[in-house]
Amino acid sequence: MVLPALTFALAWSLVACRAAPATADAQQPLVLQPPRERVLGPPVYTAAPFPSSLFSSYYPQPTGNPGPPPQFRPQPQPVIQDPITGKIYDEKLTDPRAVPRNATKPPLPLPSGALESSPPLRESAFSQIIAIANTSAPSWTDSCSKCLAALNIAKSLAFAAPSEISQLAVDVCEYFQFSPICSTTYSRLTLGALLSQVFQTADVAGLDGQYLCHSFLMLCPLPPTYPLHTILETWFSKPKPHDAETWTERRRTAKTAPKRVKVLHMSDMHLDPSKSVLQTQIASSANDYFPMVGYSTGSEANCTMGLCCRVSQEEIDVQIPAPYYGSYRCDTPLSLGVASLQAIPQLTNTQSTGFAWTVFTGDLVSHDPDNQVSREYVMYAETIMYDLFKKLLGAGPVYAALGNHDSYLQLGLFPFFLLQRVNSFAFPAELKTNYEHVSRLWEHEDWISAGVAKQARAHYGAYSVARKDGLRVITLNTDFWYRKNYFNYVNMTNPDPSGMLRFLTDELQAAEDAKERAWIVGHVLSGWDGSSALTNPTNLCNVDRFSPHVISAILFGHTHEDLFTIFYANNGTIVAKDTAQTVAWVAPSISPMTNLNSGFRMYEVDAETFEILDAHTQVVWYSDVSAFSSLDHQGPGPTWRYEYDTRELYGSGVEWPQNAPLNATWWHMVTERMEAEPSLVQTFTENQGKQSVHSPACTSDECVKAKICYLRSGSSAIGKHNCLQGFVL
Numbered sequence: 001m002v003l004p005a006l007t008f009a010l011a012w013s014l015v016a017c018r019a020a021p022a023t024a025d026a027q028q029p030l031v032l033q034p035p036r037e038r039v040l041g042p043p044v045y046t047a048a049p050f051p052s053s054l055f056s057s058y059y060p061q062p063t064g065n066p067g068p069p070p071q072f073r074p075q076p077q078p079v080i081q082d083p084i085t086g087k088i089y090d091e092k093l094t095d096p097r098a099v100p101r102n103a104t105k106p107p108l109p110l111p112s113g114a115l116e117s118s119p120p121l122r123e124s125a126f127s128q129i130i131a132i133a134n135t136s137a138p139s140w141t142d143s144c145s146k147c148l149a150a151l152n153i154a155k156s157l158a159f160a161a162p163s164e165i166s167q168l169a170v171d172v173c174e175y176f177q178f179s180p181i182c183s184t185t186y187s188r189l190t191l192g193a194l195l196s197q198v199f200q201t202a203d204v205a206g207l208d209g210q211y212l213c214h215s216f217l218m219l220c221p222l223p224p225t226y227p228l229h230t231i232l233e234t235w236f237s238k239p240k241p242h243d244a245e246t247w248t249e250r251r252r253t254a255k256t257a258p259k260r261v262k263v264l265h266m267s268d269m270h271l272d273p274s275k276s277v278l279q280t281q282i283a284s285s286a287n288d289y290f291p292m293v294g295y296s297t298g299s300e301a302n303c304t305m306g307l308c309c310r311v312s313q314e315e316i317d318v319q320i321p322a323p324y325y326g327s328y329r330c331d332t333p334l335s336l337g338v339a340s341l342q343a344i345p346q347l348t349n350t351q352s353t354g355f356a357w358t359v360f361t362g363d364l365v366s367h368d369p370d371n372q373v374s375r376e377y378v379m380y381a382e383t384i385m386y387d388l389f390k391k392l393l394g395a396g397p398v399y400a401a402l403g404n405h406d407s408y409l410q411l412g413l414f415p416f417f418l419l420q421r422v423n424s425f426a427f428p429a430e431l432k433t434n435y436e437h438v439s440r441l442w443e444h445e446d447w448i449s450a451g452v453a454k455q456a457r458a459h460y461g462a463y464s465v466a467r468k469d470g471l472r473v474i475t476l477n478t479d480f481w482y483r484k485n486y487f488n489y490v491n492m493t494n495p496d497p498s499g500m501l502r503f504l505t506d507e508l509q510a511a512e513d514a515k516e517r518a519w520i521v522g523h524v525l526s527g528w529d530g531s532s533a534l535t536n537p538t539n540l541c542n543v544d545r546f547s548p549h550v551i552s553a554i555l556f557g558h559t560h561e562d563l564f565t566i567f568y569a570n571n572g573t574i575v576a577k578d579t580a581q582t583v584a585w586v587a588p589s590i591s592p593m594t595n596l597n598s599g600f601r602m603y604e605v606d607a608e609t610f611e612i613l614d615a616h617t618q619v620v621w622y623s624d625v626s627a628f629s630s631l632d633h634q635g636p637g638p639t640w641r642y643e644y645d646t647r648e649l650y651g652s653g654v655e656w657p658q659n660a661p662l663n664a665t666w667w668h669m670v671t672e673r674m675e676a677e678p679s680l681v682q683t684f685t686e687n688q689g690k691q692s693v694h695s696p697a698c699t700s701d702e703c704v705k706a707k708i709c710y711l712r713s714g715s716s717a718i719g720k721h722n723c724l725q726g727f728v729l
Contacts, residue, residue, distance in 0.1 A: 039604070040642070041349040047339035047637030050076055054338065054391070059091040073324060073633040075274055075295060075334050082383050084440045089380045094273040094294045108193040108412060111200050113162040122164035125157045126171050133176075144220035147213035151204035158199035165199060166192025180305065190370045191486075194412045198486050201418060207492045211534070215483055225535050225717045235505050236545055238512075244549035247515065251470070251608050257659055259607040261356035262348060264393065266600045267523075267557030268589030270405065271381050272309070272331035272366040295334075295366075301327035307367045307593070309333075323628040325638050328595045328694060331366045337385070339637040340590050340598060340623075341392035347640055348602050354394030356605070357473075361557030361587055362403025362523030375408045379437050382406070390445045397447040400438075401475040402461040403523040403557065404482050407434050413460070413479040414487035415498035435461050462500060464507040471519060471552075471610045472511040476500060478524035478556075481533045488534060508546040517552040517610040525556035525586050527565045528710045529728055530719030532558055547581045548663070552610045554582060560589035560596050561688045561729055566664050566671075567714030572722070575712050577672070580664035584714060585612070588690050592625040595694035596729070599623070599643070611661035626693055644687060650680070671708050678704045689729050696729065703727045 052058075055078035081088045115121070129150045132140060140146055150172075158165050166188040173182035186192055202208040213220035241247075252258065274294025296311045301322040303310070309322035309330035320327075326336040345351045365373070365381045389398050407413050439456035442448045448456070448465060456463040460477040467473065479485050480498040491497050504520070511518045524532050547567070554567075563586035569579040588599035603612050623638040631637065646662060650670045660666070674680045681704045682697060689695030698707055702724055709723035 039349065040602075041345075041347045043642040044639060045343050045346045046639045047342045049633060049635065049637060050335050050338055051342075052076075054388075055079065074297060075324075077273070078384070080380065080384050080387075082379065083387075083444050084383075084437055085379075089376070089383070093377060093380055108197060108409065110162045110193050111158070111197055113158070113160055115161040117163050118161040119164070121157055121161050122168050122171075125153050125164075125168055126175075128153050129172060130175060144210070144213060147217060147219040148205055148209045151199070151209045151212065154195075155199045155202075155204050158196050162193075162196040162200070163188070165196040169195055184369065184371055187371065191411065194409065194486055197414075197418075198490060202490045203492075208489050211492055212489050215489070215534075222535060222720060235502065237509060240545050241512070241549070247549040248517075248552075248609050248611070251515075251517070252606075253608060258609070258613065260604040260613060261607045262350055262353075263603045263605050264344065264348070264355045264358040264600065265361070265555060265585065265587045265603060266358065266590060267361040267587035268363040268403070268560050268591050269337060269360075269385055270331040270363055270366050270589070270591035270593060271334065271337055271385055272307075273334050273381070273384070295322070295326075295330060295332075297322050297324050297333070301330060303329065306369070307331060321629075323631060324633055325628040325631050326592050326598070326625060327628065328592050328625050328692070331593050332591045332598075334384075335633070336592075336598065336638065337590065338388065338392070340600065340640075341388055342637075343623075343640045344600060345392070345394060347642070350394060352394075355396040355602075356607075357396050357467075358389070358393060358398040359473075359519070359521055359555050360389070360398055360400040361521060361555055362401045362478075363405045363557065363589075363591075364403070365405040367405065367593060370409055370411065373408055373410070375433060378406065378408050378434065382438055382441055386441050386445055397465075398442075398445070399447065399465065399473045399475060399521055400442065401521045401523050402438070402477050402479070404479050404485070406438070406461075407479065411484055411486055413477075413485055414490075415480065417497050418487065418490065439463075459503055460498065460500065462503060464510075466510075466514065466516065469607070470516050472507065472514075472516045473519050473521060474504060474507045474511075476504060476520065476522040478522040478533070478558075481526075482524045483532060483534055508550055512546065512550050516550070518546070518550050519553045519555065519610065520551060521555050523556065524558045525563070525565065525584060527567075527584070527713040527715045527719050528559070528563060528586070529706075529723060529725060530713070530716035531728070533716045535715075535717040535720055551582055553612055554584040556584055556586045557589070559586055560591060560594050561586065562588040562599065562601070562690060563688060564667060564711065565714045566667050566712050568664075568712070571715060572713070572718045575668075577665050577668040580668040582714070583662075583664045583667050594729070595689070595692055597623060597625050597690035597692045598638070599690040606661065609661070611663060613659070613661055624691070643691065649683070649687075653677075668712070671711050674704070674708050674711075681707050685729075698727065 055076075057079045059077040059079060061074050061077070077091060077094065079088060132146050132149050154165065154168065157168060166186055169186035169192065170182045173179055173186060179185055184190065186195070202212070204212065207223060210220045210223045214222050272295040274296055294311075295309050297309075298318065298321045299309050299311050300318050300320065301308050302320040307330065309327055322330060324333070324335055325339065326333050345354075348355075364385045365378050368377075386398070386400075404410055435457045438461060439448075439453040442456070443450055443453040448463060452463050452465055460480070462475055462477045464475070465473045477498075477500060480488060480500045482488065496502055508518055526533050565584045565586070566580055567582045567584070568575055569581055585601075587601050589596065590598050590600065592598050605611070606613050623640045628638060650673070651666070653673055654666065654669045656666055656669070674684070678699070678701075682699055684707065685695060685698040698704060706724040706727040710719055710727075713719035713723060
């Protein structure tokens with residue numbers, strides 16, 4: 001039996017086996033770079049107040065007597081018309097007073113069962129699960145066996161009376177105190193039907209069950225990964241070119257310094273739109289709403305659970321009012337999103353030129369619970385934010401990948417093969433609409449062609465653009481290896497049930513055939529500490545097909561942090577600069593959620609080889625969220641500050657030609673410097689949180705060792721198996 005995970009088994013084997021090391025050409029001439037101020041804009045920039053001219057019309061602001069103080073002014077609420085559907089989004093969509101406490105329509109249908117309902121069967125199933133959990137019999141001492149047995153009981157109930165699974169999940173959750181909001185999380189209107197589908201289709205007694213019990217309950221050990229080279233080799237239609245190692249330099253026509261272009265990398269906007277400002281009469285009368293969708297200035301910014309800056313019937317005595325421009329435990333209000341997009345061209349000196357291209361690595365939508373998110377809400381966020389990208393970032397296409405929050409239902413993205421496998425499973429039209437809508441928006445903004453948009457609709461929002469300059473940008477829907485996506489645990493013995501990784505393989509082959517370079521763009525990162533993506537095989541051989549001659553960059557988001565990870569030959573069998581193959585750049589978030597400052601990144605890229613270059617190659621700006629409480633809608637907006645230059649900060653003491661790219665070899669040498677100078681790990685950690693006052697220090701020997709190990713873990717399996725856990729921000 002093949003034991004994979006539904007993950008980067010294939011994708012990253014394409015990157016990381018037995019390829020020649022990515023080294024620098026020591027003969028490249030050293031060319032002095034122009035002063036930083038000629039490449040970039042000012043090191044500090046304060047955004048202007050929200051420009052009312054940005055939208056043609058706005059919904060009226062709430063009124064009251066007396067009105068709220070200036071710093072608690074409601075967020076602007078523009079009237080948004082969807083260019084694809086023609087619909088004008090109702091102002092109630094983001095009005096907390098109009099959003100119900102719970103969803104009113106199930107996001108997924110129930111599978112068919114023998115009975116419409118059966119409370120006695122559910123009660124019997126619950127009693128059996130509790131008895132198994134509490135038994136001390138010698139044959140039941142293994143927590144994994146108990147968990148698998150409990151899943152089998154749930155599976156039987158799912159076939160007999162699938163409507164009872166929701167309440168069974170609530171009962172079990174409450175008995176074991178897994179969560180304080182069990183009834184909301186596992187309601188029939190949220191995850192109840194999803195669990196019924198998963199229990200019916202998953203092999204809960206086998207590998208699927210082992211992964212479920214490990215990932216969600218930590219009751220089973222992590223199943224072993226498995227070498228998949230025998231499968232992967234059947235995917236490669238051609239052998240690797242014998243001269244592949246010379247391709248990069250053969251592309252170069254400039255004999256001195258390479259021509260540079262500017263590329264923007266943004267991630268995790270998490271727009272939190274609302275027209276509300278907290279008023280006592282709203283909070284005290286909100287008996288049917290808790291908490292309510294939408295950023296509400298003046299509401300509690302330091303709540304005890306979930307996403308803060310929300311109106312709640314429990315928040316009459318606010319301790320820390322939510323500022324107009326956002327807070328550390330909250331998502332991005334429209335004011336902060338616009339201020340960020342206003343600042344970017346100024347700070348990067350691209351006001352008149354725009355970027356060569358922009359990469360957005362996913363998550364436009366706020367962190368609201370599933371019971372308060374709708375398909376229309378997701379479409380609204382997509383419509384307004386992509387329009388703002390187009391208006392404020394200037395020329396150059398935006399290549400966007402879907403994040404785990406960019407779909408409804410966010411924890412229930414499923415591959416099409418389930419349509420044939422699930423009993424009476426009807427594909428919800430709303431889920432398919434997501435790919436239809438977002439692909440047409442990208443086409444509408446003139447970022448992709450009609451043909452590419454059609455490809456995106458067929459591949460879960462993933463697509464490939466072959467640019468005229470010789471770069472192929474391949475975007476992926478990484479929800480299919482996201483650890484929290486329940487449907488990823490169905491048919492785990494199949495390495496690629498969605499076809500996403502086969503899509504990547506075919507596009508990389510097409511890039512090689514055309515002698516193109518490729519950028520791979522996704523949301524959920526493949527490695528680091530292994531907490532985000534499902535594990536992948538660690539013993540891959542003879543699959544060195546596309547690295548490093550085709551793949552020149554990999555870009556992710558998701559963590560909200562400023563990170564990188566390195567891929568090595570044979571998936572990290574030997575970790576050394578000579579085996580370093582490819583590096584993944586993980587972008588910081590615009591959203592300050594998870595106690596981070598707001599930030600973004602710009603690359604200077606070789607216009608011929610499409611490698612990320614040196615001095616000022618990666619520059620990060622950040623805005624200090626702790627200062628937002630003093631800002632209001634009338635005065636200046638947030639101040640953005642230049643944080644660091646990657647080569648200058650990390651490259652001191654690393655011998656490297658001036659014009660050589662910051663590739664995997666260079667980054668490995670940086671980690672060697674970290675081993676010799678542990679204080680550099682603390683510097684990295686400060687940058688990881690974008691200088692947030694809430695970022696913990698990393699000065700202990702254990703933390704330093706763990707962080708270096710994470711940096712060297714391009715795949716989840718390496719991070720899980722090789723690194724000490726628990727040293728994340």
